[in-house]
Amino acid sequence: xxxVVLAAAELLFLAILAPAVVxxxxxxxxxxxSRRGAxxxxxxxxxxxxxxxxxxxxxxxxxxxxxxxxVVVASTVAAAVLVPVFSxxxxxxxxxxxxxxxxxxxxxxxxxxxxxxxxxTAFGGMGSSREMTVAALTEPTLAIAVLALALTAGSxxxxxxxxxxxxxxxxxxxxxxxxxxxxxxxAMLAETGRLPVDNPATHLELTMIHEAMILEYSGPYLALLxxxxxxxxxxxxxxxxxxxxxxxxxxxxxxxxxxxxxVVVVAKIAVLAxxxxxxxxxxxxxxxxxxxxxxxxxxxxxxxxxxSSFFTR
Amino acid sequence: xxxxxxxxxxxxxxxxxxxxLAWPSGAGARRLSLASAFAxxxxxxxxxxxxxxxxxxxxxxxxxxxxxxxxxxLRVDPLGAFFVAIVALTGAPASLYALxxxxxxxxxxxxxxxxxLFNVFLAGMCLVPLADNAAxxxxxxxxxxxxxxxxxxxxxxxxxxAAAGLWYAVxxxxxxxxxxxxxVMLAQxxxxxxxxxxxxAGTLTPAxxxxxxxxxxxxxxxxxxLVPLHVWLPRAHPAxxxxxxxxxxxxxxxxxxxxxxxxxxxxxxxxxxxxxxAVLALGVVTALTGVLYSVAExxxxxxxxxxxxxxxxxxxxGLGFALLMRxxxxxxLAAMGLVVALLHTLNHAVFKSLLFLAAxxxxxxxxxxxxxxLGGLIKRMPHTAALCLIGVLALAAVPPLNGFTSxxxxxxxxxxxxxxxxxxxxxMLPLALAAVALVAGLAAVSAVRFFGIAFLAxxxxxxxxxxxxxxxxxxxxxAMPALACVVLxxxxxxxxxxxxxxxxxxGLPMGQLDTGLALSLPLIxxxxxxxxxxxxxxxAAIAAVLGTRAARGRQVRIDAAWNxxxxxxxxxxxxxxxxxxxxxxxxxxGFYRPTHEVTVEVHPVSPYFVRAITLRADLAPWMxxxxxxxxxxxxxxxxxxxxxxxxxxxxxxLALLPAALLVLLLLGRWIR
Numbered sequence: 014x015x016x017v018v019l020a021a022a023e024l025l026f027l028a029i030l031a032p033a034v035v036x037x038x039x040x041x042x043x044x045x046x047s048r049r050g051a052x053x054x055x056x057x058x059x060x061x062x063x064x065x066x067x068x069x070x071x072x073x074x075x076x077x078x079x080x081x082x083x084v085v086v087a088s089t090v091a092a093a094v095l096v097p098v099f100s101x102x103x104x105x106x107x108x109x110x111x112x113x114x115x116x117x118x119x120x121x122x123x124x125x126x127x128x129x130x131x132x133x134t135a136f137g138g139m140g141s142s143r144e145m146t147v148a149a150l151t152e153p154t155l156a157i158a159v160l161a162l163a164l165t166a167g168s169x170x171x172x173x174x175x176x177x178x179x180x181x182x183x184x185x186x187x188x189x190x191x192x193x194x195x196x197x198x199x200a201m202l203a204e205t206g207r208l209p210v211d212n213p214a215t216h217l218e219l220t221m222i223h224e225a226m227i228l229e230y231s232g233p234y235l236a237l238l239x240x241x242x243x244x245x246x247x248x249x250x251x252x253x254x255x256x257x258x259x260x261x262x263x264x265x266x267x268x269x270x271x272x273x274x275x276v277v278v279v280a281k282i283a284v285l286a287x288x289x290x291x292x293x294x295x296x297x298x299x300x301x302x303x304x305x306x307x308x309x310x311x312x313x314x315x316x317x318x319x320x321s322s323f324f325t326r
Numbered sequence: 327x328x329x330x331x332x333x334x335x336x337x338x339x340x341x342x343x344x345x346x347l348a349w350p351s352g353a354g355a356r357r358l359s360l361a362s363a364f365a366x367x368x369x370x371x372x373x374x375x376x377x378x379x380x381x382x383x384x385x386x387x388x389x390x391x392x393x394x395x396x397x398x399x400l401r402v403d404p405l406g407a408f409f410v411a412i413v414a415l416t417g418a419p420a421s422l423y424a425l426x427x428x429x430x431x432x433x434x435x436x437x438x439x440x441x442x443l444f445n446v447f448l449a450g451m452c453l454v455p456l457a458d459n460a461a462x463x464x465x466x467x468x469x470x471x472x473x474x475x476x477x478x479x480x481x482x483x484x485x486x487x488a489a490a491g492l493w494y495a496v497x498x499x500x501x502x503x504x505x506x507x508x509x510v511m512l513a514q515x516x517x518x519x520x521x522x523x524x525x526x527a528g529t530l531t532p533a534x535x536x537x538x539x540x541x542x543x544x545x546x547x548x549x550x551x552l553v554p555l556h557v558w559l560p561r562a563h564p565a566x567x568x569x570x571x572x573x574x575x576x577x578x579x580x581x582x583x584x585x586x587x588x589x590x591x592x593x594x595x596x597x598x599x600x601x602x603x604a605v606l607a608l609g610v611v612t613a614l615t616g617v618l619y620s621v622a623e624x625x626x627x628x629x630x631x632x633x634x635x636x637x638x639x640x641x642x643x644g645l646g647f648a649l650l651m652r653x654x655x656x657x658x659l660a661a662m663g664l665v666v667a668l669l670h671t672l673n674h675a676v677f678k679s680l681l682f683l684a685a686x687x688x689x690x691x692x693x694x695x696x697x698x699x700l701g702g703l704i705k706r707m708p709h710t711a712a713l714c715l716i717g718v719l720a721l722a723a724v725p726p727l728n729g730f731t732s733x734x735x736x737x738x739x740x741x742x743x744x745x746x747x748x749x750x751x752x753x754m755l756p757l758a759l760a761a762v763a764l765v766a767g768l769a770a771v772s773a774v775r776f777f778g779i780a781f782l783a784x785x786x787x788x789x790x791x792x793x794x795x796x797x798x799x800x801x802x803x804x805a806m807p808a809l810a811c812v813v814l815x816x817x818x819x820x821x822x823x824x825x826x827x828x829x830x831x832x833g834l835p836m837g838q839l840d841t842g843l844a845l846s847l848p849l850i851x852x853x854x855x856x857x858x859x860x861x862x863x864x865x866a867a868i869a870a871v872l873g874t875r876a877a878r879g880r881q882v883r884i885d886a887a888w889n890x891x892x893x894x895x896x897x898x899x900x901x902x903x904x905x906x907x908x909x910x911x912x913x914x915x916g917f918y919r920p921t922h923e924v925t926v927e928v929h930p931v932s933p934y935f936v937r938a939i940t941l942r943a944d945l946a947p948w949m950x951x952x953x954x955x956x957x958x959x960x961x962x963x964x965x966x967x968x969x970x971x972x973x974x975x976x977x978x979x980l981a982l983l984p985a986a987l988l989v990l991l992l993l994g995r996w997i998r
Binding site: 064065067068069070071072073074075076077082083084086087088090091094106107108109110112113115116117119120122123126127130131132133134135136137138139141142143145146148149150151152153154155156157160163164166167168169170173228229232233234237301302305312316319320323324 | 701702704705708711715719722723724725730733734737738740741744745749752753756757759760761762763764766767768770771773774775777778779781782783784844850851852853854855858859862863864866867870871873874877881882883884885886887888889890895897899900901905906907908909910912913
């Protein structure tokens with residue numbers, strides 16, 4: 014029972030934190046670019062505003078256009094349930110593992126792409142095509158990074174991976190761990206549509222990917238999609254933090270341990286988000302056809318990680 | 327029970343063939359013959375399920391027919407029963423579908439022929455997994471091959487049907503020859519009964535063993551569609567009527583998988599690890615080739631045919647893994663590999679037959695078969711679209727549908743293999759895993775492209791604009807595999823528990839299994855509970871819907887889409903199938919080797935006034951041409967040489983007859 018309550022609390026935590034993470038990255042980027050920037054509660058205000066607005070639906074859209082936002086939300090939430098956040102007791106392991114998480118994210122991506130194609134505009138199709146391409150090319154990297162982690166932990170369940178690392182910290186010193194971390198971070202940039210793969214700040218440009226797909230959405234649908242994108246970013250940051258640096262997670266169910274775990278995970282997410290903002294300020298967007306090269310780097314790192322974990326197990 | 331079920335299935339198929347040819351009215355012939363086919367499939371399904379449940383094998387022998395070759399010998403074991411069940415599961419919806427699909431052919435002889443051949447085809451496919459000697463096997467195999475060949479060429483109005491039939495006939499008969507040779511080698515002058523071959527297989531010399539494995543792979547690989555023997559699939563599937571395509575992709579190519587398992591796992595002793603690695607690599611290459619072409623093709627049935635090639639590749643990854651682990655003596659891992667391969671065989675049979683039936687409904691309703699000519703069908707054919715969406719999601723291997731469970735197990739399999747075996751596999755299995763992940767990602771692209779271009783956006787042609795929804799029988803037929811996709815996806819243990827019986831019958835026990843709703847296999851440290859994931863998603867979606875409903879007190883306005891300031895939206899501005907695949911074509915340009923040819927027509931006054939620009943982009947599969955073009959040329963040269971004998975002189979022909987007889991007699995004496 015406590016595990017179920019914990020899992021629900023973790024999900025709620027991620028769901029509420031998600032817009033703040035986006036707000037923080039935007040604020041920090043603005044500061045780094047010598048702008049004042051909106052504070053980190055701005056996404057909440059935007060959510061409230063968009064959610065309360067009326068909708069304009071394209072006259073060419075079909076029922077799929079209405080279905081897509083819900084599926085995107087549902088798959089992202091289901092993926093978030095699998096992620097360990099502040100407690101090492103992991104109810105999500107009963108549902109699925111890292112491969113299931115990857116597949117759930119792909120499900121969300123597919124429906125985003127279908128929703129983008131449905132109104133029949135040029136932008137929507139363009140975004141869908143690019144998003145699917147990037148998603149497909151990211152898959153092998155993620156799979157190999159998962160393999161590297163799972164080989165040392167003996168399972169691809171997220172709770173087991175973090176748990177093994179907590180009990181045997183020596184595993185974290187191996188080269189495999191660091192390489193897999195690097196590979197995972199690069200793949201994550203592609204998965205969440207950040208620079209240098211996609212520019213989340215752009216709107217109505219020929220280079221956009223995610224924004225192009227959701228161009229026809231407005232009102233509550235747009236709010237849901239934006240929130241799902243924020244949740245996806247947050248859950249992947251949490252995943253990166255806890256899979257590779259799980260220390261600080263609560264191993265018992267005491268209030269003190271859980272509070273400590275909560276603080277630590279917020280700190281870890283903040284560190285990763287800061288790195289993300291720094292990176293997004295430093296690098297320019299890659300041409301779409303250069304993205305495979307970036308992913309190839311990530312793939313090589315992951316493969317090295319997987320092979321090196323054969324020698325350390 | 328099994329005997330009765332088999333007899334009634336065969337009787338139903340025979341009756342179906344007779345009805346089709348002999349019933350006075352065309353409509354009656356169609357109804358009765360397809361009803362018989364349906365009944366036959368139900369009986370075959372009863373046979374399969376009963377066998378898998380009871381586990382008692384059943385044999386039957388007769389010397390009445392095929393006597394000089396060893397008579398007819400049938401045996402129902404769990405492996406065979408499983409494949410009979412697959413044939414029945416795809417055959418039943420296909421029969422129902424044809425009821426509405428082929429109504430136009432009622433007045434014509436062709437309709438009767440198609441229905442009769444359909445029954446014969448089903449009977450042949452049901453018999454192949456039950457054969458217990460080479461003669462019965464080859465006979466059933468040939469019945470299946472010939473009837474499907476005739477079905478492929480059955481529509482003379484179909485462009486390229488004859489050429490497709492030729493490719494198919496050549497590949498299938500080359501496969502037949504290889505199969506014959508493989509059986510003869512395995513029997514080693516002994517009787518051509520499977521039990522005898524099983525007993526003798528241990529005494530094969532290494533060279534003979536390697537040759538027979540190669541011949542087996544060639545024979546069954548040509549049926550299953552292993553690269554580079556897959557060339558007939560993308561040709562034959564578009565030419566055949568859609569319910570036949572569904573059967574060919576859902577069931578017939580699976581019998582190639584069946585044959586491979588029967589020979590390599592049942593008849594032959596454990597092979598050297600080298601073979602396992604080779605089959606695994608072959609599976610990876612097949613899967614990648616298939617999925618890459620399925621992403622780029624524009625003919626809807628060819629997209630699906632290439633996707634079948636991809637899935638056969640994934641099945642052979644499982645088989646290769648099992649062979650490898652059998653060689654390393656890891657019985658449990660080998661059993662898992664086989665279970666995963668068989669589960670994917672079932673899953674693919676279900677969702678691919680659904681997709682081919684949906685493709686048939688699209689061609690039937692919109693009178694177009696190229697993705698570029700479709701679009702917007704979701705509004706004209708909402709039910710077909712919804713059913714097809716289930717199929718493409720299963721194809722893309724996303725939860726909670728059945729494609730995902732076998733994909734997940736494949737990942738777990740390679741992970742377990744990498745964890746528990748020799749370091750010599752340290753590179754191979756991770757690479758295989760990466761390839762499978764890439765295949766899964768590209769399959770998602772292909773699925774989105776297939777559904778998105780055909781069903782969404784605006785119709786691109788008049789045919790798509792005036793499309794009509796499929797008749798009720800066709801929709802009901804599509805609903806059957808769609809339901810199976812969902813059920814197998816939510817409760818995979820339904821099939822997995824049966825499959826453990828199949829593999830333990832092959833001498834690869836798997837140990838105790840969880841029989842609950844969650845999927846977890848021995849040696850795998852993680853669980854998958856698809857029905858719970860589905861429930862989670864449903865809960866989240868319902869919450870989102872309720873939240874949106876509560877917030878949406880304000881108006882919903884239906885208005886034109888944003889088109890960068892253009893006033894009228896036309897289908898010319900929407901993304902095409904070719905455009906959708908363009909980024910991937912660029913990324914994998916070394917694989918595709920596309921050809922582009924741009925011609926610019928300018929005004930004579932100045933080159934700056936362009937009158938027209940034409941672009942020809944072609945994506946001919948160059949590997950096929952590299953391999954098959956020399957063969958075709960050699961065959962043509964040979965036949966040109968042979969045709970010089972055809973002088974028209976009857977004296978020469980008469981002289982040749984005794985000469986041929988003499989040569990044959992000498993040959994017979996020499997062999998003896």
